[in-house]
Amino acid sequence: MxxxxxxxxxxxxxxxxxxxxxxxxxxxxxxxxxxxxxxxxxxxxxxxxxxxxxxxxxxxxxxxxxxxxxxxxxxxxxxxxxxxxxxxxxxxxxxLATFVHPMAYVAPSVQLGPGCVVMPNVSMSPGTRLGKNCFMMVGSMMGHDNIVGDYCHIAAQAAVGSYLHIGRGVHIGLNATVIENLTIGDYATLGAGGVLTKNIGEREIWAGNPARFLRMAE
Ligand SMILES: CC(C)(COP(=O)(O)OP(=O)(O)OC[C@H]1O[C@@H](n2cnc3c(N)ncnc32)[C@H](O)[C@@H]1OP(=O)(O)O)[C@@H](O)C(=O)NCCC(=O)NCCS
Missing domain, CATH: 3.40.50.20 (Rossmann fold)
Known part of the structure; x- marks a missing residue:
């Protein structure tokens, strides 16, 4: 052990x-x-x-x-x-221990950095790469061909689309949705339940459906 x-x-x-x-x-x-x-x-x-x-x-x-x-x-x-x-x-x-719970689906071509955690009922589609120390919380879904930076947190039940560039230290909130082909800047946040349809910049916090800029992270 x-x-x-x-x-x-x-x-x-x-x-x-x-x-x-x-x-x-x-x-x-x-x-x-x-x-x-x-x-x-x-x-x-x-x-x-x-x-x-x-x-x-x-x-x-x-x-x-x-x-x-x-x-x-x-x-x-x-x-x-x-x-x-x-x-x-x-x-x-x-x-840094990488942990994948046995009740998660992680496509064989997904790359997980050191210290990543993949919780139960997660689904991760092919060709996606996570940096180090990222979290896929319970029931979250990660699409295919995404590049995700270090220290990202994908909260429970979030649905993240495909062909995304997600920066470092990004938080995708509970039950939020990110459509495909977007860029999310470092330390940015999508609030709980938000539906992101546009790129968001570094440290920006967006929320709502469709998501709108709320404030900058402190
Ligand atoms: C987006 C978020 C970061 C904003 O936090 P905050 O700056 O403290 O925001 P406040 O609570 O002061 O709310 C500011 C306004 O935004 C609204 N708002 C806050 N979060 C919202 C959300 N997720 N969706 C829509 N509107 C939201 C509030 O209703 C309030 O509106 P008002 O000014 O009209 O009253 C936060 O609400 C959030 O969603 N956090 C993520 C939660 C999460 O994923 N938790 C999992 C952790 S493991």
Whole structure:
């Protein structure tokens, strides 16, 4: 078994940890969650099924002890800073655990970067490439021939079309839809339920059906 710690906790961290544990009980992964690295919850406290085992800065020590890592510390406002914080830890790509739940469909030609997580009931069509540390949350759908940057978060039930260029640190909201042939800039967000029909620029937040510009990410 590879021991993995999840950076984060409440929310996506616990969701991802539970999915890994579910897969482990099915005999479908060699990952074993040890707990969370979290700066807000006291060490030793449980978050759902697993304890907080240390502060985020302790990742380097755990690296030396042979652990693997999944980073779930992402958010809409301040994402650039959070990604910079994660990168400052200097964790090598070859110790970021990539996890695909056995109830997901991932076409054989899909490329997943290190640290990507693919949750149950996801569908990923051929020829798409995800950068590192991206999330396909429960029930989301990724079309074919997309190029997706690092640190993107595709929320539950989102439907993402094809021939897209999606930048780094992008959030596609719950149940949102992106039609084909668009470009989405770095750190941009499509709000929950939005239907995106136009390109969106760096750090822009769009929402609604059809989606319109709402504000810039902080
Ligand atoms: C788009 C989003 C980022 C905007 O957040 P915000 O800036 O805090 O927005 P506010 O709540 O202040 O709302 C501002 C206005 O936009 C509207 N709005 C907010 N989100 C919207 C959405 N998803 N669709 C349509 N309109 C939306 C609000 O109704 C409000 O309109 P009003 O000024 O007429 O009252 C947020 O609402 C959202 O959709 N986040 C994604 C949620 C998600 O995917 N969660 C999964 C996490 S795992």
């Amino acid at each position: 590879r021991k993995v710690v999840v950076l984060g906790g409440l929310g996506n961290g616990a969701i991802v940890a539970a999915a890994i544990e579910h897969a482990r009980r099915m005999g479908a992964t060699d990952l074993q969650v040890e707990g969370f690295l979290n700066d807000r919850t006291p060490v030793g406290e449980m978050i759902d099924m697993f304890p907080v085992v240390g502060r985020v800065e302790e990742a380097k020590r755990l690296l030396d002890e042979g652990y693997w890592f999944i980073n779930t510390i992402l958010r809409i406002d301040g994402n650039r800073e959070r990604i910079a914080m994660f990168e400052s830890l200097g964790l090598p790509d070859d110790r």
